[in-house]
Amino acid sequence: MSMSPVAPELDPADARVYRRVMSRFATGITVVTTAIDGEVFGMTANAFMAGSLEPPMCVVSIGNTAKMAARLRTAGHYGVSFLREDQQWLSQNFAGKPIEGREPTFRIFDKTPVLEHSMASMSAIIDSTASCGDHTLFIGRIFAMTEEGGRPLLFSASRYGNVSFEDVDDIKLPGFW
Ligand code: FAD
Numbered sequence: 001m002s003m004s005p006v007a008p009e010l011d012p013a014d015a016r017v018y019r020r021v022m023s024r025f026a027t028g029i030t031v032v033t034t035a036i037d038g039e040v041f042g043m044t045a046n047a048f049m050a051g052s053l054e055p056p057m058c059v060v061s062i063g064n065t066a067k068m069a070a071r072l073r074t075a076g077h078y079g080v081s082f083l084r085e086d087q088q089w090l091s092q093n094f095a096g097k098p099i100e101g102r103e104p105t106f107r108i109f110d111k112t113p114v115l116e117h118s119m120a121s122m123s124a125i126i127d128s129t130a131s132c133g134d135h136t137l138f139i140g141r142i143f144a145m146t147e148e149g150g151r152p153l154l155f156s157a158s159r160y161g162n163v164s165f166e167d168v169d170d171i172k173l174p175g176f177w
Helices: 015-022 067-075 088-093
Strands: 030-036 039-045 048-050 057-063 077-082 106-109 112-115 120-132 135-147 153-156 159-162
Touching: 030 057, 030 067, 030 112, 039 057, 039 067, 039 088, 039 112, 057 067, 057 077, 057 120, 067 077, 067 120, 077 112, 077 135, 088 153, 106 120, 112 120
Parallel strands: none
Antiparallel strands: 030 039, 030 077, 048 057, 057 135, 077 120, 106 112, 120 135, 153 159
16 A cells, blocks of 8 residues: 655755754754853754763754854853753743743753753763754763653644653663664
């Protein structure tokens, strides 16, 4: 039995097509943080992934026009906090839409800030960068991690969502690593 595609053909050179297709990839949401001369900066990012297991590394893709790209190059380190389903306001805050009356708070892992409360967070030294078109991949070597647990905030088709299963803190370690 053959399956009929939703759309017959898509032009990968069309920016709208690219955005539409990529938005079908469901992700969690992170806030990437750093500090320069004691001043803390954050940015919402869903282009995050685990990098290497040994040594533990992670990767985040930052647009070259985002202020965070220059900030990370200056600071040389970053924190990543995974948002919980009740933290949509933090995603909005760090994407340029602050919510009146709500102020994010941070704590410091060594010299690297992370959000004070989140599902899990980590701090990483920037090991290398790789140019990726109009973005830069910041590859970090993780030196601290913490886990508070809770239900993740998801992002798909430009909408926020959450997972349907209940036992989110019953972690089954991935067998492929
Ligand atoms: P700024 O504009 O300086 O900061 C961003 C916002 O964070 C501002 O509103 C600022 O007031 C606030 N902020 C910064 N520091 C603090 C602080 N210490 N306390 C309180 N508020 C603070 N872009 C990417 O490049 N890569 C991605 O993977 C990515 N994923 C995204 C996923 C989602 C769901 C969304 C909504 C956006 C995503 N973006 C991504 C876009 C990115 O978050 C925005 O373009 C962002 O505004 C860029 O910020 P900036 O680095 O230019 O810094």
